[in-house]
Amino acid sequence: MSFTFSAELEPKIGALLLRYPTRRAALLPVLRLIQDEHGHISADAERRVAEILDLTPINVREVVTFYTMLTRSPVGRFHLQVCSNVSCGLAGGDRVSAYLQAKLGVRPGETTPDGKYTLTEVECLGACDEAPCMMVNFDFYGHLEAARVDEILDGLA
């Protein structure tokens, strides 16, 4: 199976390439664009990216596997990323994770059978003044407790 970039992606990638003196430097931004559109980075996508950036497939694979936010397998429609570091822990972050695990019936790293939610425990999100906090896809939510978590999940369409 081959991978083709969508009509929206092509010009964005072209614009990115103008920013750097090497094609390789556009790798992270290009991978982010693909993941934002497809939800993950497939092996076909990796090979296609390697082609357009004059890289070998392993140059792409080693980068995809290095960075926590890049994923090779599909995640749920809503990726719940709960902070598990010290500042959030001091404010009840572990409780938030435990509550989500019980509510969704998944452990960290797992996706609900309907494909709606993936739960991940992540390191510090840089929002410790609103601890405990989590990101849902790219949106931040702070001051979490059970009722607030219920409310947030109810609001996700």
Add this chain to the structure above:
Amino acid sequence: MMADLILTRGLKSEPSVRLSAYLERGGYQALRTALTQWTPEKVIDEVKTASLRGRGGAGFPAGLKWSFVPRTTDKPKYLCVNADEGEPGTFKDRFLMTHDPHLLIEGAVIAAYAVGIHAGYIYIRGEYEAVARRLDEAIAEAYAHGVLGKNILGRGFDFDLWVHRGAGAYICGEETAMLESLEGKRGVPRLKPPFPASVGLFGCPTVINNVETLACVPMIIRKGAAWFLENGRPKDGGTRLFSLSGAVQKPGVYELPAGTKLREIIFVHAGGLKPGAALKAVIPGGLSAPVLRADEIDVPMDVDALAAAGSMLGSSAVIVIDAATPMLSVLEKVAKFYEHESCGQCTPCRIGTSWIRRVVKRMIEHRGKAADLDLVLRLATNIKGRTLCPFGDAAALPILSIVRKFRTELEASLHSAGEKSFDA
């Protein structure tokens, strides 16, 4: 001494994100002054005199760093803004970029002018997508206003600036790992020397500065080095943004002079501990800083004083730990973090951090052995000083300090079947 606000003045009362608001506050005046009245050398000298030290963690003097870049070279030169704010407990750069993106842009253009740089990248951690979008908007405004791009303010100086998003790797906050990442590779630190000032991004001379460091520059130009020094310490000028989190009443970002006592920051500015909580320990400079006991907090928060106290100012992130929190659970989170974020390049760090994590995990799960604390000390000692980049020390030092300073408590928890989690 009542300090002036250098970084957060004007942010309390008005919406500050837009260029128009920034201009009303006197924004881009410093850039105009620098480009029209000052030589690049004078800018560097003023920043040197101001004793502006890096706000990212290492505390290196910014002006000195700029002066290491060759004045004339046949290669392009680059500016990298380190906005990869990943040090746990730290959220001040996010605050600055969210509320005052133009302050960073102005500081970056002045730095570029001083060093003779024509292209720069703001490397921002991938999780800060909303902040990155705000920066993109502010950069577009700056281009339209003629303070970025070709012939800035009609003075013949060109500088382009782009936002480059990371993708979740703490190590990319280390400057050479950031360069590798920007080049489209795994974020694996380089051996130094050569230093980035001579061989940096794309093999070219490169300046790497933290967001807050650059944000200090416009006010140094506008009000002078002497004024900046008055608001800090003789060898550590200006105010600092302290990120307060943990068991305090009022977590948040506080702008205070360098050298403010840690006790004052916690008990006066952050409102003291939450009701019913007593102080047990403080991590004073982000998770990588060795922990201080409750009786060690009468220390001025500047680079040298914290180093003398056996810790470090780091990113000025203060994490306050209350008496009810078991130190074993703090140790477990610290160990987990460094295991996850080790890039794997150096064996002592790659093996050591995961080994420490396994040992601490079995202690948490009541399977600990009597010799485990000594094993942790031995493993951490074997990481310290034996890695290519500062990550090894950043992992080893907090772990060593927690075990050494709280050994009695940790030993007691080893022998008891009591609760060891945060949520006891």
